[in-house]
Amino acid sequence: MSDAVSQKKPGRRAVKTAAAGVAGVALLAGLGTTFAKWYEEQSIGESSLQSGHLNLDVSGAEWVDVNHDNKKIDAATFKMVPGDKLQYTASVTPDLVGDNLEATLKVNTSETVTGDLKDVLKVTTTVGDNNATEKVVKPGDTAAVPVTVVLEFPLTKDGAAPAADKTNWWGSTGEDATVNLSSTKVELVQNDNP
Amino acid sequence: MAVASAVRAAAALVAAGLGIALLSPAGTTLARWHQGTALADTDISTGGFHLTTGELAAVRLQSRFSAEERAFTTGTACQPAPGYSACRDLGGGDVAGQLLVPGDRIELSHTFTALASGDHLEGTVLINGKPAASQLPVGSTVSATVRRGGAPVANPSRISGTDSEDTKKAVWTARVAVATPPMWPSDFQRSKLALGALTISVEQVH
Numbered sequence A: 001m002s003d004a005v006s007q008k009k010p011g012r013r014a015v016k017t018a019a020a021g022v023a024g025v026a027l028l029a030g031l032g033t034t035f036a037k038w039y040e041e042q043s044i045g046e047s048s049l050q051s052g053h054l055n056l057d058v059s060g061a062e063w064v065d066v067n068h069d070n071k072k073i074d075a076a077t078f079k080m081v082p083g084d085k086l087q088y089t090a091s092v093t094p095d096l097v098g099d100n101l102e103a104t105l106k107v108n109t110s111e112t113v114t115g116d117l118k119d120v121l122k123v124t125t126t127v128g129d130n131n132a133t134e135k136v137v138k139p140g141d142t143a144a145v146p147v148t149v150v151l152e153f154p155l156t157k158d159g160a161a162p163a164a165d166k167t168n169w170w171g172s173t174g175e176d177a178t179v180n181l182s183s184t185k186v187e188l189v190q191n192d193n194p
Numbered sequence B: 001m002a003v004a005s006a007v008r009a010a011a012a013l014v015a016a017g018l019g020i021a022l023l024s025p026a027g028t029t030l031a032r033w034h035q036g037t038a039l040a041d042t043d044i045s046t047g048g049f050h051l052t053t054g055e056l057a058a059v060r061l062q063s064r065f066s067a068e069e070r071a072f073t074t075g076t077a078c079q080p081a082p083g084y085s086a087c088r089d090l091g092g093g094d095v096a097g098q099l100l101v102p103g104d105r106i107e108l109s110h111t112f113t114a115l116a117s118g119d120h121l122e123g124t125v126l127i128n129g130k131p132a133a134s135q136l137p138v139g140s141t142v143s144a145t146v147r148r149g150g151a152p153v154a155n156p157s158r159i160s161g162t163d164s165e166d167t168k169k170a171v172w173t174a175r176v177a178v179a180t181p182p183m184w185p186s187d188f189q190r191s192k193l194a195l196g197a198l199t200i201s202v203e204q205v206h
Helices: A002-031 A115-119 B002-021 B165-169
Strands: A053-065 A071-073 A085-097 A103-108 A122-127 A134-137 A145-152 A185-190 B034-038 B044-046 B048-063 B086-090 B105-117 B122-128 B141-148 B151-153 B157-160 B172-179 B199-204
Touching: A053 A185, A053 B034, A085 A103, A085 A185, A103 A122, A103 A145, B048 B199, B105 B122, B105 B157, B105 B165, B105 B199, B122 B141, B122 B172
Parallel strands: none
Antiparallel strands: A053 A071, A053 A085, A085 A145, A103 A134, A103 A185, A122 A145, A185 B034, B048 B086, B048 B105, B105 B172, B122 B157, B122 B199, B141 B151, B141 B172
């Protein structure tokens, strides 16, 4: 009886040894590497790199009726008719941070007038001084830039006085249409990095 | 190893897909920064004139001949105006079937609405009978009276984008009287008179 037990011990040890070996191999294989090599690392800088930013702040925005003593109007309720001229003014302060950052400030009017109004309403913009339509700004340019948008519904098709025979009148063209102010944006767009 | 290669290939494809997605239709990169602010939360609208013709409310025929001297094809008898011997109220559809004779006077009553929409829009409403008169025998006259919401107004009459809402909603009535002379040239016999040439127009005042 005791011989039988003592005869089984070497077999169990062998099984345990084999299992341990297999587990070790599996661990190494699963991690795909060995723990047997040395390594060491050092940070390449004492501080982290930070990205910059590009922002703009619009203040003092208002719409006025140019042909009526620049009276302030509510764009939401005003209805334009031939002969009207409205002007938007605002001060835009750019805020740029970035070593190689440069951007262009402009007014995007590509979607301002569509449909019937596209050939009727005149849209002009100025950014900054000298009637420019855009201005390049850089980090440190923190002065407010005046921006204007003028919407003009000419009195007649040719800009002349209304003809007696009504040939240069608008007829019904441009009636009950919409000027897409919500799609017209003062934009600051990053220039290509030189 | 084969599985790892497949994973790398898939990752490369995804990266390429993202790269393409970042390109705009114009082929330029969208990778630059930009910031924008709309000029307004709402849009500006344009105004306009709104002229809507209503119905031919009534047609009255005044005749210098009595009912016995001429044949009325239809209509209801009414009180003749001074200087006339017979009167018939006609429905709008009966006008075309009624034969006119020299001296007849047709009175048309037509409703319409006219309003201006626009902060600085002013206009005039005009009932114009001249085109009709030009097709009638010489000596014919066309006159018009206009009421707005029941109150008499001038012809032409002004409307404004700043009129009150009640005023804008008011129904207009144009009463047009077309009086023909007692004698017609013979070439007007069996001819059609285009009374439809009476026009209502609205035009901007500059």
